[in-house]
Amino acid sequence: MDNNWKRKFTILWIGQFISLISSSAVNFAIIIWLSLKTESAEVLAFAAIAALLPQALIGPFAGVYIDRWDRKKTMIFADGFVALCTLFMSISFYFGYESLPLIYVMLGLRSVGSAFHMPAMQASIPLLAPQSELLRIAGINQIIQSVSGIAGPALGAFAIGMLSIGNVLLLDIIGAAFAIISLLFIYIPNSIPDEKTAASFRNIWNDMKTAFYEITRNKGLWYLFLYSIVGLFCIMPVAVLFPLLTINHFKGDKFEISIIEVIWGVGMLVGGGLLGIWKPTISKVIIINLMHILIGVTFAWSGWLSADQFVFFVILTAIGGISASLYNASFTTIIQEEIQHNMLGRVFSLYYSFSVLPSIIGLLFTGFIADFIGINYTFIILGLVIILIGICSFFTPALMNLSKKKNL
Template sequence: MKTDIKHKGNTLFNKKILLFLLSQNISLFGSSVVGFAIIWYITLKTSSGLWLMLSTICSMLPQVVISLWGGVWADRYNRKYLIMLSDAFIAIATLGLAISFWAGFQRMELLLAVSVVRSIGSGIQAPAVNAIYPQIVPQEGLTKIQGINQTLSSVLMLLAPAVGGAMLGTMDIAWTFMLDVVTAALAVLIISFIKVERIERTDESTSVFVELKQGIQYTFRHPLLRGIVICYACSFFLITPAAVLTPLLVERSFGNDVWRLTANEMVWTVGSLVGGMFVALYGSFKDKVRTTAMCLVAFGITFGLLGMAGNFVLYLIIMGTSGFFMPIIATAQTVLIQENTEPTMMGRVFSIIQIIGASAMPVAILLFGPLADVVSVEIILIITGVLLALVGIAYERSNKKTSALQKDMQ
């Protein structure tokens, strides 16, 4: 194992870990409320797959660009300060959006522009957040802490669509933006009380592009990490229709009531909450590759069933079931990376993973967004569900071959 960072005096639930979990989940809650509000606002105003495509691209693509630097910065500078600065950056942009809407400038183009700015902040923040966990959590506690984090996130994500739906249905959307400003400020305040040292490096700092190249070479020369990257690319591409187009499916097939859109998100989060609790209580996941593969197959099956559900209640049950597998796969993959990556490379590896995931979805929506205006979302979900299950099977088999080759070489 590579994450041999010293945790002097660390217990699984010390003040540092609890404060960090609190700060990140408060930040996530505000961002999620705004994310839901923007998607629903665009859906209800346009009922267009094209506009959802543009919104998704603006929310995802900038992360890809900035992550080229974000991972290097996470390995070069203090990860705590990167997290604080990115949260503050997002809050300022969202505050400007709220003021613009109150001033009467309520154009879709403005929503897209601020989504770009928010995406840039997320691209800087995400590698630092994922890389900081092995610094504050003992290695043997990584899986449990990730499970607890997934549970907390699911609780807040359960509240987020309810709060977003209530605020969007009863007041101006600008108040939703202000909620994100407040939660971001709280998150920055809380994390400021945590002491996290910068990772000491034995190699000399060079240019960003040289360090990025080193990170790419490290990732793709590592058989396990290379397999994870390929899995991320394929699975995120195929998950896109279920992640982005289901509000459109609900609006077209079951009705455009805000409560239906809210329920669509809430049942997924209920499933994620149960899955997170399962991870925290029972998730040792000795074979994390097999766990990931099984979850991808389960996703494929449930996404396909979503396309076949003709009844809204049945649709919600299937959506909730699929949500159960999200914290399991997220925990298994994240801890697998943390356990098998050098501390000084952690930020760059997670930035590469983020680049793959963030770029796969915009590329996918370029196809699936316009396609959703030509064929039904249900057909798209069935086809991508079958392909996603096949990706899970292929991922496990390829890793078995890699492990066998490594044993033979030894």
């Protein structure tokens, strides 16, 4: 293992930090634009689907190529593709063509780039750092994402108030440029593929089956994936509906939407900070199960609040952010520890596809249900289901024994 891994991560984190802030600002500006323009849960659900579906569909195939290609170049080209697509959309808006279909197309194209960038980044981390530091690195990654989640919405709210949506999109291009430049200054080793075979359809299909077998052969890991996928089926729709709950139930506006986004980011910052400076002694599986329950409680309780209890909604949102941060870091670390390095790209891509496709179905129906029964009741129902998932996880022996012999 390269002894200069800390220097590499510092350079990598600087580029990713700037890129994440700009992307967070653009994403939040789009959410505000859609929320205030339409006030429709269905429109927000369709926007989320447009941002998720391409990545879910091509993810398994992207994972195979990620494990075959140079991961550094893969991330550079993915960032560059996203920047070019965003530039095209910005130019279209500049000439006055602002429409929902164009927003959906933009989100879809950004999703294609993410299908290659995100798994390549996660698969590269174990090749850069000692295994004993993976959970701490995951915690620091959560800090970076959290700070971006705090500064991004503030920047996005300011930008959408001062600029047109077309000009706001340019922030994403600047962020992508910083991410690409930072990658040029570091060396990322590549794992050795199982076989140096041509990337024919048969070989790609076999690689995908191998990755699927890698997950299913470990019963505990399989249950971890299963519960996480079912959990995301409920979490994803709730996450998309946060702005509408703020507007419709708590009678908020841009300022209140920004507060909720920032507070969620503060919660994730606290959670990431805890893991960055402190190594918990309990099993990562227990942390994941407890965070499922805690996230469900915050969602259900948020839906139960009356319209004049916005302050309590803010507090619950902060607790939810902390829980999500601890959950994400623990889950990612378990995958990086349990899966062979030369298969991480495929496994992360498969997991994302398996989790997002059901979530898209949930988003599709939740948009209609929320418009019909009310957003607050949607929060209550889905929150209770997430609590049930966490409880069931504790009564699954194979999952509870996963990584039992490994200390955090």
